[in-house]
Amino acid sequence: MKIGCVKEIKNNEYRVGLTPDDVRAYVKAGHHVYIEKEAGLGSGFTDNEYVDAGASLIDNAADVWHLVDMMVKVKEPLPEEYPLFHDGLILYTYLHLAADPGQLQALLKGKVRAVAYETIQETDGSLPCLAPMSQIAGRLSIQEGAKYLEKRFGGEGILLAGVPGTPKANVVILGGGTVGMNACKIAVGMGANVTILDINLKRLEELDNMFGAHIQTLVSNESNVERVLKDADLVIGSVLIPGGSTPKLFKAKYLKEMKEGAVFVDVAIDQGGCGESSHVTTHDDPVFIREGVVHYCVGNMPGAVPRTSTIALTNATLRYGLQIAASGIEEAIKKSVVIRSGVNTFDGKLTNKNVALAHDMAYTDVLTLVG
Numbered sequence: 220m221k222i223g224c225v226k227e228i229k230n231n232e233y234r235v236g237l238t239p240d241d242v243r244a245y246v247k248a249g250h251h252v253y254i255e256k257e258a259g260l261g262s263g264f265t266d267n268e269y270v271d272a273g274a275s276l277i278d279n280a281a282d283v284w285h286l287v288d289m290m291v292k293v294k295e296p297l298p299e300e301y302p303l304f305h306d307g308l309i310l311y312t313y314l315h316l317a318a319d320p321g322q323l324q325a326l327l328k329g330k331v332r333a334v335a336y337e338t339i340q341e342t343d344g345s346l347p348c349l350a351p352m353s354q355i356a357g358r359l360s361i362q363e364g365a366k367y368l369e370k371r372f373g374g375e376g377i378l379l380a381g382v383p384g385t386p387k388a389n390v391v392i393l394g395g396g397t398v399g400m401n402a403c404k405i406a407v408g409m410g411a412n413v414t415i416l417d418i419n420l421k422r423l424e425e426l427d428n429m430f431g432a433h434i435q436t437l438v439s440n441e442s443n444v445e446r447v448l449k450d451a452d453l454v455i456g457s458v459l460i461p462g463g464s465t466p467k468l469f470k471a472k473y474l475k476e477m478k479e480g481a482v483f484v485d486v487a488i489d490q491g492g493c494g495e496s497s498h499v500t501t502h503d504d505p506v507f508i509r510e511g512v513v514h515y516c517v518g519n520m521p522g523a524v525p526r527t528s529t530i531a532l533t534n535a536t537l538r539y540g541l542q543i544a545a546s547g548i549e550e551a552i553k554k555s556v557v558i559r560s561g562v563n564t565f566d567g568k569l570t571n572k573n574v575a576l577a578h579d580m581a582y583t584d585v586l587t588l589v590g
Contacts, residue, residue: 223287225280226258231502233261233525236291239272246273262529304329317577318491338462339561351531355521357401364453375480380410388452398457456485456493463573469494474510549589
């Protein structure tokens with residue numbers, strides 16, 4: 220199979236879909252790999268490293284798109300890339316289609332066979348290709364939140380850990396999944412007062428066993444969320460429905476009750492965000508203030524640490540990419556329920572239930588499309 224990788228064009232996105240080690244693995248398996256020149260520089264990988272691994276360098280992205288059977292990326296294609304889609308192309312990347320109707324229509328129109336990292340689900344319910352970026356985003360959320368609590372950025376001017384004789388910051392984490400747990404780990408490590416909310420009592424028990432008296436766990440309901448936000452200095456939104464739209468737990472009405480200069484980091488913004496007051500921002504212009512509350516809603520947070528993020532991501536995605544390349548997407552779908560769970564569009568049909576629900580569109584079982 221012909222495998223391709225191009226330079227990401229999203230704002231301040233320095234990650235890359237394939238490392239030289241990944242190229243080596245595809246080539247060893249008998250595939251041809253085409254890399255756009257300088258695609259890996261943002262993550263610290265040189266063209267020479269790709270060539271040494273067996274890749275062919277291509278001068279421009281358009282030629283890579285046209286050459287390959289499977290395109291491996293990091294982020295969703297942007298509108299300027301839509302005309303490069305071709306019938307039967309396998310697109311293997313993050314898609315986040317619940318929050319992107321334009322991209323969805325382009326994939327359907329182009330009859331792209333799109334496999335989304337974020338919906339690949341193992342038989343134990345885990346999301347292996349989402350987990351590493353969730354770990355990074357969770358840890359970054361506290362790092363960025365602490366920065367924007369500084370007065371010069373519009374925050375209330377409070378140090379997360381405080382110092383002897385001063386109060387610590389109150390950190391509230393909405394959602395106890397991978398993002399929430401990693402945010403909790405960093406917030407606890409920095410010495411903040413941490414409250415984490417989730418609807419799953421078993422998960423709260425697990426978090427309580429992990430962190431003990433260092434955190435307060437609460438069942439996530441409207442009353443508890445509203446109550447804890449009144450005293451919050453930093454709020455992390457980390458709610459996830461795989462492939463689907465994120466529920467709006469952080470209501471706009473809560474802003475009036477919160478502290479002036481409190482910070483809200485909406486890590487769920489890729490899937491539409493868990494805040495009613497949220498909208499996507501970029502690393503160039505990451506925050507806005509509404510009702511006195513600083514909102515950080517960057518849609519590609521892990522792109523800020525591309526070397527770490529690229530290696531962590533490709534450690535997870537390579538195995539499934541090799542499976543698809545080995546037998547072709549149709550056979551991979553038939554053989555593997557895991558690969559099947561990642562297929563969001565196929566030959567003009569929408570094949571993910573949560574995406575279909577988010578857009579009130581018809582859903583087609585992908586197995587019916589591959590015989």
